[in-house]
Amino acid sequence: MGLLKLKGFPGTGSFPHGVHPPDNKALSANMAVEVMETPGTVTLPLLQHLGVPSKQIVKSGETVSYGQMVGKGEAFVSASLHAPIAGKVKRNAMVTLPNGRRLEAITIQADGEQIPPERIWEEVTFTQWPKDGFSDHAPMDIVNKIQESGIVGLGGAAFPTHVKVMPNDTRVIDTFVVNGCECEPYLTCDYRLMVEAPDVIVAGALLAARAVSAREIVICVEDNKPEAIKRLQDAARQTVVQVAVVKTKYPQGSEKQLVQAVVGLDIPLGGLPADVGVAVSNVQTIATVARSIVKDVPLTHRVITVSGRGICNPKNIFVPIGVSLAEVVDFCGGLTPNAARIISGGPMMGFAFSDLSAPVTKGTSGLTILTHDDVRKANETNCVRCGRCVDACPMNLVPTKLALAARYKNPEVADRYHIRACVECGSCSYVCPAKLNLVQLIREGKVQLNAWERR
Amino acid sequence: MSDTNRLIDSAMSPEDRPGRKPPFINVAPSPHISDSRAGTRRMMVDVILGLSPAIVVSLYLFRFYALKQLIVCVAACLAAEYLFVRMRGKSFTLKDCSAMVTGVILGLSMPGSAPWFVGALASVVGIGIGKIVFGGVGMNIFNPAMVGRAFVMIAFAQLMGAGAYENVTGLVDAVSGATPLSALKFNGVQTGISPLFMGVTNGSVGEVSAIACILGGLYLIYRKTASWQIPASILITVALIAGITDVAGGYQGLFLLHHLFAGALMFGAFFIATDPVTSPLTAKGKVIFGVGTGCLIMVIRLFSGYPEGVMFAVLIMNAMTPLINSWTIPKPMGQKEA
Numbered sequence: 001m002g003l004l005k006l007k008g009f010p011g012t013g014s015f016p017h018g019v020h021p022p023d024n025k026a027l028s029a030n031m032a033v034e035v036m037e038t039p040g041t042v043t044l045p046l047l048q049h050l051g052v053p054s055k056q057i058v059k060s061g062e063t064v065s066y067g068q069m070v071g072k073g074e075a076f077v078s079a080s081l082h083a084p085i086a087g088k089v090k091r092n093a094m095v096t097l098p099n100g101r102r103l104e105a106i107t108i109q110a111d112g113e114q115i116p117p118e119r120i121w122e123e124v125t126f127t128q129w130p131k132d133g134f135s136d137h138a139p140m141d142i143v144n145k146i147q148e149s150g151i152v153g154l155g156g157a158a159f160p161t162h163v164k165v166m167p168n169d170t171r172v173i174d175t176f177v178v179n180g181c182e183c184e185p186y187l188t189c190d191y192r193l194m195v196e197a198p199d200v201i202v203a204g205a206l207l208a209a210r211a212v213s214a215r216e217i218v219i220c221v222e223d224n225k226p227e228a229i230k231r232l233q234d235a236a237r238q239t240v241v242q243v244a245v246v247k248t249k250y251p252q253g254s255e256k257q258l259v260q261a262v263v264g265l266d267i268p269l270g271g272l273p274a275d276v277g278v279a280v281s282n283v284q285t286i287a288t289v290a291r292s293i294v295k296d297v298p299l300t301h302r303v304i305t306v307s308g309r310g311i312c313n314p315k316n317i318f319v320p321i322g323v324s325l326a327e328v329v330d331f332c333g334g335l336t337p338n339a340a341r342i343i344s345g346g347p348m349m350g351f352a353f354s355d356l357s358a359p360v361t362k363g364t365s366g367l368t369i370l371t372h373d374d375v376r377k378a379n380e381t382n383c384v385r386c387g388r389c390v391d392a393c394p395m396n397l398v399p400t401k402l403a404l405a406a407r408y409k410n411p412e413v414a415d416r417y418h419i420r421a422c423v424e425c426g427s428c429s430y431v432c433p434a435k436l437n438l439v440q441l442i443r444e445g446k447v448q449l450n451a452w453e454r455r
Numbered sequence: 456m457s458d459t460n461r462l463i464d465s466a467m468s469p470e471d472r473p474g475r476k477p478p479f480i481n482v483a484p485s486p487h488i489s490d491s492r493a494g495t496r497r498m499m500v501d502v503i504l505g506l507s508p509a510i511v512v513s514l515y516l517f518r519f520y521a522l523k524q525l526i527v528c529v530a531a532c533l534a535a536e537y538l539f540v541r542m543r544g545k546s547f548t549l550k551d552c553s554a555m556v557t558g559v560i561l562g563l564s565m566p567g568s569a570p571w572f573v574g575a576l577a578s579v580v581g582i583g584i585g586k587i588v589f590g591g592v593g594m595n596i597f598n599p600a601m602v603g604r605a606f607v608m609i610a611f612a613q614l615m616g617a618g619a620y621e622n623v624t625g626l627v628d629a630v631s632g633a634t635p636l637s638a639l640k641f642n643g644v645q646t647g648i649s650p651l652f653m654g655v656t657n658g659s660v661g662e663v664s665a666i667a668c669i670l671g672g673l674y675l676i677y678r679k680t681a682s683w684q685i686p687a688s689i690l691i692t693v694a695l696i697a698g699i700t701d702v703a704g705g706y707q708g709l710f711l712l713h714h715l716f717a718g719a720l721m722f723g724a725f726f727i728a729t730d731p732v733t734s735p736l737t738a739k740g741k742v743i744f745g746v747g748t749g750c751l752i753m754v755i756r757l758f759s760g761y762p763e764g765v766m767f768a769v770l771i772m773n774a775m776t777p778l779i780n781s782w783t784i785p786k787p788m789g790q791k792e793a
Contacts (some may be wrong), residue, residue, distance in 0.1 A: 376489035382593030421787035426486030
């Protein structure tokens, strides 16, 4: 590992351990992004991000226009919400998100003239995005605009982006890393965006890097996406933006593993990329940043992937945030009769759920619908201590020890084996020959450890 | 019909809807996929495939004697597994083939002349006391095959000791003499290196051919069923100690090669010490385990009353494994130096 070097970067282009699940991206990788028509209603849960819920600022019965703010993120770690369609605010609904959270949500019924969603998508794929002349944007203006636009990490974690790009005198950011790895199997929404709209990504990267005054800007793509690499390289010509090609391996798109692969630094346990002078943001987030600053539009739409052998027509779709997942599934031709599991996100870290009335949220990267043949069978046997989980763990832990400590309710042992360092990527469960769901046991172990320490 | 089912029903494509039930949707924690190529049974089948060159050589050299030991041990292991699992009231675990692996390894580590009840008893003790009482596959501390073999080695010293390898009636000349290691230890007779390597010497039925063990072992390492660290560190340690003794005694390399290729070293290094259940989890731990095993093998070979020490060395290091595991807790990525 240490002998190899990524050309032009301090990292090796990869990270130790990890796994190679079949990526199954071919199902949807060549499907150009389709634009979904404006839905009849949208449901906007008040908490779609990490942090404090946003505060509703519109009343039932009020008329709202496209892009109008309907929920305000008042706390620092929070994000605002905007209406993705023009319409009337209805009574608040309660929705259960795929991650199990039950939340109050603003409901908007479409009413009046709508901006055709095709126009919004054309704006994204526009090839003449400015790539210089950003010097009249003061860093703080960029940060404020990002906060105002309600932008959060669109890769899945939904961490408010303005918190990441807030200039900080004590922690200098040298490198701005744009994450285009998309290492989850099945998902191709980031790939399509890189192929179809590379210019907006480059523009956004320049703007976001300007906010934190980063000197180096790197867009990272896995080497299984040559088309995206080529398009980005063309778009980044004559700018300071570099494109780094990293090895295809799960979980390459994980923040810690990506920073190690490209910058060659380890993010300290419990720390942030900023601790090693790096900021990391997903390509789709960065595209939204460019749109909010140059075109002055908030985050209202995103690209999602609907894929898997359980859906009739796998697609990449440009959807308004808040559209119900049932409508999304219908748009893709419906489920196949052998569909067995509906997952929000990818199959490694996504949440399985059954309630399709849940809406698309800011953090929804896609739906993966697996068939009975695809899903893991829970036929557990004893751990034979083969150590495959140890060889798979990207955080260099001993998953079997952590899992068994949790099973036998021994938080002391779990702590000694550094249970809190686990990022729950699922690599250990994926390789386990005894088919133990190590990750789930480790999650339980973390809860036990917290309870034990509070005793 | 619940709201959810109605939603799922409406989400189905129109041509599927008439007459069809809604798809059966289930939920479970992530990850939702697993590596279908990996499985406990697959690992055990790998071990048996890896052992096949040694089995072929043993059948060729010892004919009926090898066949007898293999059949007795495998049958007794399967029967013991069935019996003991039944006694504990657990579901049957014969399907994972682990009892079969124990049986084959045990059969291959028997002298051809041992009567049937020796192998049978070794199997019952190995499976029963060595494995099931600890909780079955994955829970045992000691390598079951070696527990069984150690038991009969002490209980039937006459039938299992060096004497058992001599005068096996009806065998080819080359294999009717003393084993190479006891010949060297007790009589100072050196066996040629090439017969040792190819395996046309006397010994336990499966361990005589170094080349068969190496071939099978490399297959296991290629399949990642066995780690490379354990065999490598055992062999290097043994070579180092034997090499020093060689230089000190002026044997011109013969002593070194003899210790590498004779006895159960190759068989033990590739098939016995690599048992995942009873060896450490991390790469560093495996190296410590291998070095310890190698040292113990040479200590027993050079200084004890036994000509061969692989079995006891592995058993002693098995006992050390939990300790080695707790010494070698890896440092998580991003952890600051303590």
